[in-house]
Amino acid sequence: MSDLEYEQNLWPRIKSAFRVLVAFTFSHVGVCGLVVGYIICGAFLFQMMESHEVEPMLKEVRQLREETAEKLLSIVLKSNTLEEEEFFRLANVAIQNYTYEIVNAISDGYDGEPKPKPLNWTKKADSIDRKEMPWSFTGGFLYSLTVITTIGYGNYAPKTAQGKAMTILYGIIGMPLFLLYLSNIGDILARGFKWTFSRCCQCNWTFIKRRRIDENGEVIEEPAQEEEEQITVPISLCLTLMVGYIWGGGLLFAEWEKWSVLDASYFCFISLSTIGFGDLVPGEAVAAESLEDAIQYSFVFCSLYLLLGMALIAMCFNLMQEEVIAKVRVCGRRLGCAR
């Protein structure tokens, strides 16, 4: 009889456990996977759409340079006796025009002539022109990430009409998805963190409580179980965590990208707050031998850092909310606000 009942109880329990598992997967892990998959799709998409812009730019600039050199030569050869002032006057005009054109080219994405490859460098790509690099896969990945997190560096931006239209569509779908991801991850991390924290606290609490009770002469030993749910993680801890993450990221990027620590921390902060100026972006200062690899690694690391960082910030806000709300409420009451 009891066995039958046990079996009857067991099967629904298994089913419900399974359902819980499925729901968990879909709700938490699934969303993460969805976000990552979405970014990967975006990377491919944008890479497809924007990768063809490189060569013409480079050719144009080279042509311009040649022309200017020719023009300067003609200035030099114009008269047999070349006067300094004359030369400077004419040359300055020519160079100023040239500067203007080059500035336009730079704002369109030109980055100077590609660096000469070292002799022992195995050729992995035809050109290491940076203009091509952003729309490599990892560049597209970083770009898609900046769109859906609304960071928007802007150093890589779509130039074609379909790229822009695609960006709009991609953003419309991607941003709510990312917010969903943040909420999920923030929830999980917050719970985990709270649990860990309460466990750590509990040890202290149980200890204290037991002693107190014993001193009163009572035999009852009360574990501080009830305190668990009310334990709120202190704000200072959350803030320290955030600051530490930004600072740590700063140190890492300073090391990797050869930036100063201030620049790297500034970059981390600007990225994680989703401001995203784009004046500093990893992968710009390439100092490695294998230039392509270095840039790819930079992008990958940056993307991971951003994904994790935003989740962490979501978690911290999650944790801080209660306390902040309570504190502000207290303040409000003290100040005698109407509400």
Place this chain on the structure above:
Amino acid sequence: MEDEPEERTKCQYCITGFKQFITFLLSHVGLLTLVVGYCLIGAVTFKALEADHEKEVKRAMVRVREAVSEDLWQMTRKTDIIIPKNWTANASKRLQDFETELVKAIRTSGWDGNEDTEQLNWTFTGALFYSIVVITTIGYGHIAPKTVWGKIVTIFYAIVGIPLMVVCWSHIGDFMANSFRFIYWRVCCYLCTKKPKHRHRGPMRRGRSVRGPPGRGSSQRMKRSIRRSGRVSQRSADSAMSDSAISAMSDPGAYGLPGATQHFSTLPRTAQPKALPHPSQQIPHGHSHHSHKQRSAKSAEPELAPNLPVLYNKYADDLVRMPATPEADESLNGSKKGDGKPQPGTSAQPGGISRNRSMPPDPHRFMGKPEDFDYWEEEFDEYYEDSDYEEEDIGSRPVPIWLCSSLVIGYIVGGAYLFSNWEDWNFLDSAYFCFITLTTIGFGDFVPTQDSESSIALCSLYLLFGIALLAMSFNLVQEQVISSVKSLAMTLGILDDEEDR
């Protein structure tokens, strides 16, 4: 004798209303002023920090350019005979080096390509624009701090400014959402009164999951379980609801977070709110919090604070007024009511709370009548369609999604048109710029021309108002979107038909 208490309540109501009005003024106008003042302070600070550096960079670029001609001259002078090929090759090389320097100046030093030290990026207007761009987290990057102090100050400025901006927007978004809702329903009522519809259809079980266009029968069949199981990942909505609901006080004029739009802000006649006990369901605190994140990373800040106690009261009102439903367990996560009392609407999706709030308060009609929630809902929807309820509270009725989206889209298109004329971009580029700006992505490949102050002013106003408009739209369509997503997830089988976990 009867009149006196009435008068007193009327008087009380007047006084309360007046107080609320003052509070409203203080909270909204005051916030706006604060934000404006903060931007101005930022403008002055950043200009002082960065203008000199920019001038220095410009002067340096002049020297760099002149160095090119110098070098070419020296090169020419060195050789007696000029061989064209060699000369041009050398000249090309020198120009190439010059290009590298240009690239470096533009990318790292923030040179804008203009050597004129009179035309600075970091004018007062430019710095003001920069401040706005920072605290709205758009972050174009066309001007960015290059000095050490500029960067440090930017960090702290953002730390304070971004939450401030979020609070401001949420308040404004709420205000606009309420006004919009009010106007919409007034207009709707007015239009509806012209064509009277029949009041009651039978208790057909049409079930609707989406609080979609009111008055239209939802095509989706929403089971109760869907609402109940709405919990899953959409907790955020709940928590948002609950948290924001917390902010929504039972008194009219309360404003909560953008997520928590549906306060019964217009429930003057609600009884004295009584605090509800926290629901007995085991919802961890964490649940109520990440809703904010869902809504928007930005608007998730704890602006709830001043309004926090309100939520409970509000739900008390709902309890009082709403008819009982058999779904006692339908008070969902985040719904902080729920000492077992069934409430209609609360059982709805994770926006259960909000959903509840969004229902037009018409308890009298349904008091005690419907046994099951669907029937009630059905009635409720039909009620929307009917025109007989002009006197009811308009506070939390949902506004159709299509209206809000068309509003936003219209704003973007209008802005695109405006900017294409003003800035001489083509239409797609302008639309792209508007979209990128309003979503605060802010690439910076398109920015309003920095030279004219009017274009910067126009852009700032456009984006500030636009983001407020976005906040308002989110406010209005939230629960409907969430319920749609939930029912979709339900259909896809992602969510289970289980009771609350």
